[in-house]
Amino acid sequence: MAVREMVAARPKMPQNRGQRKGIIMENTNEMSLEFDSRSLNEGFARVAVAAFATQLNPTLEEVADLKTAVSEAVTNAIIHAYGKKVEKIRINCCVREREMEVEVVDHGVGIRDVPKAMEPMYTTKPELDRSGMGFAFMEAFMDELQVRSEPGVGTTVWMKKKFGGRSGQRDLSGDA
């Protein structure tokens, strides 16, 4: 068989769409981080998530909103979940089309009454000059917010934001 015929007869390779071990994955891009619950890591966490969001070509305002929300969730994990102890905080991010999901997970004390904790101006640490506005900011700056928590087990804050942004989002399907 001539080389040209062999080339013509070869099976067509599917475009790389996150295909792994025979399973067709969704057209998503994921990132996870785990770090110590030290207040100096709050800045690192919000910048890392903002850097991951650059693939969506966000506006400055969208980046600022995302950073504020991440900062509030991570600060809560540092201060409320673990108090004086240093334990691990995990952030899971997933970009899908024009949306980004961010999950901030701790294994700290947990929250007994989540709806109450999410009320604006509710805080259990007024002595630390907390204003009780963290969840209100997360709600305001992201499109969706869900809080799952169990006392003694920990808390997961899940947020989603849709980016209108500037044109020219990178096409994930073309990536290696």
Ligand SMILES: Nc1ncnc2c1ncn2[C@@H]1O[C@H](COP(=O)(O)OP(=O)(O)OP(=O)(O)O)[C@@H](O)[C@H]1O
């Ligand atoms: N990860 C967490 N683990 C345990 N408790 C939490 C956690 N996140 C929030 N909470 C509880 O929910 C309350 C409300 O949180 P929120 O972030 O709205 O306000 P705050 O942290 O008290 O004040 P601010 O965020 O304005 O400094 C907290 O006071 C705390 O009791």
Ligand SMILES: [Mg+2]
């Ligand atoms: Mg807070």
